[in-house]
Amino acid sequence: MEDKQYMEYVHANAQKSNHIVTLVWAFLVGGVICCIGQGFGDLFAFALPNWEKSKIAALVSMTMIFLGSFFTGVGVYDKLGAKAGGGSIVPITGFANSVVSPAMEFNKEGIVLGMMAKMFVVAGPIIVAGTVSSVVSGLIYWIIGLFN
Amino acid sequence: MKVGKQTYLLDNKVYIQSAYSLAGPYESKGNFRDYFDCVMEDDEWKCKSHEMAEIEMQRFVISECLAKVNVSPLDCGAIMGGDLINQIVPTSFSARDFHTPFMGLYNACATFGEALSIGSTLVNGDFDKIICCTSSHYATAERQYRYPLELGTQPTPESQWTVTGSGAVLLSKKPGEYPLVKGYTIGRVLDFGLTDPNNMGGAMAPAAANTIITHFKDTGRSPDYYDLIITGDLGRFGRETLHYLCKKEGYVLDNLNDCGSMMYCDKQKAGQGGSGAGCCSLVFASYLYKRLLEKSLKKILFVPTGAMLSKDSALQGESIPGIAHAVVIEREDFY
Numbered sequence: 001m002e003d004k005q006y007m008e009y010v011h012a013n014a015q016k017s018n019h020i021v022t023l024v025w026a027f028l029v030g031g032v033i034c035c036i037g038q039g040f041g042d043l044f045a046f047a048l049p050n051w052e053k054s055k056i057a058a059l060v061s062m063t064m065i066f067l068g069s070f071f072t073g074v075g076v077y078d079k080l081g082a083k084a085g086g087g088s089i090v091p092i093t094g095f096a097n098s099v100v101s102p103a104m105e106f107n108k109e110g111i112v113l114g115m116m117a118k119m120f121v122v123a124g125p126i127i128v129a130g131t132v133s134s135v136v137s138g139l140i141y142w143i144i145g146l147f148n
Numbered sequence: 149m150k151v152g153k154q155t156y157l158l159d160n161k162v163y164i165q166s167a168y169s170l171a172g173p174y175e176s177k178g179n180f181r182d183y184f185d186c187v188m189e190d191d192e193w194k195c196k197s198h199e200m201a202e203i204e205m206q207r208f209v210i211s212e213c214l215a216k217v218n219v220s221p222l223d224c225g226a227i228m229g230g231d232l233i234n235q236i237v238p239t240s241f242s243a244r245d246f247h248t249p250f251m252g253l254y255n256a257c258a259t260f261g262e263a264l265s266i267g268s269t270l271v272n273g274d275f276d277k278i279i280c281c282t283s284s285h286y287a288t289a290e291r292q293y294r295y296p297l298e299l300g301t302q303p304t305p306e307s308q309w310t311v312t313g314s315g316a317v318l319l320s321k322k323p324g325e326y327p328l329v330k331g332y333t334i335g336r337v338l339d340f341g342l343t344d345p346n347n348m349g350g351a352m353a354p355a356a357a358n359t360i361i362t363h364f365k366d367t368g369r370s371p372d373y374y375d376l377i378i379t380g381d382l383g384r385f386g387r388e389t390l391h392y393l394c395k396k397e398g399y400v401l402d403n404l405n406d407c408g409s410m411m412y413c414d415k416q417k418a419g420q421g422g423s424g425a426g427c428c429s430l431v432f433a434s435y436l437y438k439r440l441l442e443k444s445l446k447k448i449l450f451v452p453t454g455a456m457l458s459k460d461s462a463l464q465g466e467s468i469p470g471i472a473h474a475v476v477i478e479r480e481d482f483y
Contacts, residue, residue, distance in 0.1 A: 003340045003341045006340045006341075006354065007340065007341060007342065009389070009392070010342060010347065010350040010389070013385070013388075013389070014306050014347055014350060014385055015305040015306055015385060015420075016305065017304060017305055022302070072298050072300075073298075075298065077298065077300045078297065078298045078299060078300045078301075080300060081299070081300015081301055081302060082300070082301070082302055082303060083302075084300075084302075085302035088300050089300060089301075094300065097298070097299060097300050098299060100298070101295075101296040101297070101298035101299040101300075102296045102299070104296065104297075104298055105291060105296035105297060105298070106296075108196070108197040121296075122295065122296070122299060
């Protein structure tokens with residue numbers, strides 16, 4: 001059998017993801033995580049009426065990062081992720097998970113060369129992409145400003 | 149004695165005198181739960197790390213395999229085996245506890261087939277006893293090939309679950325009521341250009357088909373010569389693909405099965421089934437060995453399969469070559 005023929009056979013016969021089920025799960029779990037965040041936002045705004053909106057937003061992010069890290073630490077977040085996929089990766093809790101999970105994993109190789117060195121193996125690309133895109137959009141913003 | 153292109157039949161009798169299996173907690177809930185000699189109650193097994201647990205697993209199965217038949221490690225010509233971790237640390241480190249010569253092997257998940265082939269050749273020659281042992285561990289393999297354990301990723305439907313477990317066998321010249329290694333067909337590395345590291349069954353099936361068909365051509369045997377043709381860790385899709393590939397070449401394998409796809413029950417949701425260097429050795433040392441002993445299986449073709457990839461090779465865009473070795477194991481009626 002030719003390589004190409006075989007590739008076609010594999011692509012045609014390999015089991016595919018059930019998109020409807022995975023999409024519904026991702027939508028529901030992602031939505032619930034965002035609702036929890038919104039709930040904390042409303043709660044903080046109610047409890048701290050004198051605080052600015054941006055400070056409340058920062059407080060909500062910190063709370064959600066804490067929760068993401070906490071549920072990673074107790075071994076729940078990976079089980080959620082196996083069901084929800086993008087639904088639990090995209091919110092900020094997923095970012096917390098991607099930093100805490102390698103930190104836990106590589107802790108065995110020591111604090112400095114294990115945990116600290118490898119903490120960003122998963123989240124590193126997100127940070128690089130975020131920084132680069134913010135620099136690029138800043139430049140575009142600045143150039144547009146020159147013409148006004 | 150060489151037969152055909154890649155097959156060697158052994159002139160002297162090589163007995164599998166003893167076998168010992170150790171299964172992880174998840175495997176002990178699977179289909180073979182009644183066959184394991186020992187079961188780990190948790191993944192770390194009172195060790196500091198999962199890697200250290202895997203070292204301890206291999207050390208444990210080797211010593212128990214020998215203790216079962218009252219053989220001292222000093223009486224063995226060599227320990228040979230391997231695993232999936234960098235520089236085969238679990239196997240080599242476990243061997244430091246025995247004063248036995250050691251040979252480390254690597255053929256990915258087909259290492260056990262390689263160990264049985266080389267070991268039986270040595271026992272066919274001047275060696276008196278050889279220990280063959282491989283292991284794999286879900287947590288160490290995840291770190292080696294994929295992501296941290298606690299990362300919330302979604303497995304694809306084609307992916308397989310690395311078996312936590314280890315199996316060891318003692319090949320020996322000592323006659324007895326044991327199964328025999330009668331010969332083997334060494335496989336070639338075959339690459340059909342598949343690049344998806346989640347679909348290892350598809351990458352390995354052509355190599356398994358090639359080895360099995362070569363074995364039939366070399367020996368002139370037909371598939372029904374064997375009670376069971378059992379592959380290592382192709383998974384459900386890989387097993388179907390192998391069946392399809394062999395059928396295209398005119399060999400209908402009705403007695404085909406796969407250690408990986410038999411490992412877990414349906415409700416365990418382990419994707420296509422088990423994989424790993426310990427998958428086939430665990431099944432061989434438990435289920436297959438016991439069935440050979442009670443003679444409910446008399447002739448089997450045992451075909452461990454391996455996918456030769458590393459995390460870096462996959463990232464560099466390399467495809468995944470596969471390999472498979474076929475080992476003939478038989479019971480004799482009269483001694």
